[in-house]
Amino acid sequence: MFIETETTPNPATLKFLPGRQVMTGGTREFTSPEDAGASPLAEALFDLGDVTGVFFGQEFISVTAAPGVEWHGLKPQVVSILLDHFVSEAPLFVGGDASGIAVPAEADEDFGDDPADADIVAQIKDLLETRVRPAVANDGGDIIYRGYREGIVYLAMQGACSGCPSSTATLKHGIESLLKHYVPEVSEVRAA
Structure with missing residues (x-):
């Protein structure tokens, strides 16, 4: 398996493309290690210590590095975790589901569309x-x-x-x- 990496307009974030579907629908963002408890993959990425954000798209994973962290040292660790996850066919979320919810964590405010x-x-x-x-x-x-x-x-x-x-x-x-x-x-x- 080969995981492509792309830069993003945000220098702190890299986009990883595993060449297969990540989410069956929607997206999911994790902005803290506590949020990541719903996903073994997100949890493993946060466990690296230098990750401040993980985002699952339908065909990619974006990972945000902590301020001051250089990607040349972090990137191989992220790729290794992603390879282990996808090769083992581990579930993306606790409970085994790969669907997502396209709602930000702080989306509890109701703007009340008329x-x-x-x-x-x-x-x-x-x-x-x-x-x-x-x-x-x-x-x-x-x-x-x-x-x-x-x-x-x-x-x-x-x-x-x-x-x-x-x-x-x-x-x-x-x-x-x-x-x-x-x-x-x-x-x-x-x-x-």
Whole structure:
């Protein structure tokens, strides 16, 4: 088995491609060793001590190194853990399931979409799903719709995108411009 590695716009994060499906649906982000208890693979990566984030996409895993950690020393350790996991065909999650939930850990705030905005929300979600999420996944992350209220779209960045120096530019200049172009009711995009 061979695991490809790609850089991401976030210098602290590398994207690992095992050449097989990681998640059967959705995405899953782990931002602490405590969160990682749901996944033996995420737990093993955090056990390295130099990892501050693990993100599972459908066909990739993004790993974020702690500040000051050099990838030349950490990368072989991460690849070794990934190889052991995939070669042994171990389950991704406790209980053996490989499905995921595309909800950030802190997504407990309800933005309360107004039912009167259902058509606008549907347009926004369609654009995010068909145009934005595939591009963000190429960079080792994901973007999650959190809500729409009074012309403002609330989105959460995950994986490589959550700590990326260019994430604000991506939200404001890329995603906001796209949504404003196709959905005139959108006035702003904010990180949630």
